Amino acid sequence: MPRGNTTSSRSRLYPIGLKVGGRRCLVVGSGETARRKTEELIDCGAIVHAVASAFTPSDLDGVHLVVAAIDDPRIQKAVARSAAARGIPCNVVDVNHLCTFYAPAVLRRGAMTISVATDGKFPLLAVAIRDRFAAALGEAVGPALELLGEGRDLACARFPDDRDERVAALRKLLSSRALEWILAGHLSEFEAHWELWKTELSARA
8 A cells, every 4th residue: 555755844855956166075985986976076076085994083174075985884973973063964875874965866968957866765766767867858958058048148138127028038938849849859949949039039129
């Protein structure tokens, strides 16, 4: 019999996108998981300090975020305890009760990020769903998003004090047909639509 949603509001996660660019992050561990976590942080612009196993609390000096990707329970607890004392977000891989955040499965298309999380209950489900999205969502989303961002800037400049006009212009830019072109990977069709939209916007008084 289905149980329904048994997660209380007090235990739900608050989803955020954390800026780590130019910030010092710590990864504890030396295996494949530690390497992957390090690469993910570097890919987001973080300055990563890695320690294999000889963790000391001073390793957290100036750290913005810490990931413990190590199997030693003693070190896991030491990292989590030291991070908690300093108010530093901490993820201990596969040890939910020591985590203050979970890392979701992520799909990136240019500036778009889609993340799928299971509140730590079954991460492989998040990965499987992420991969389904990846198979369905083409590469046109990234460049199309750049054009949409430029269009938003143009609409804001054209209608700085008229939100209704601004929103109407942006809805026309991302029409249902335009969205279908983006999702289907028909970038050239969307680019032509964008050029026409920009011309029409410039012609408006």
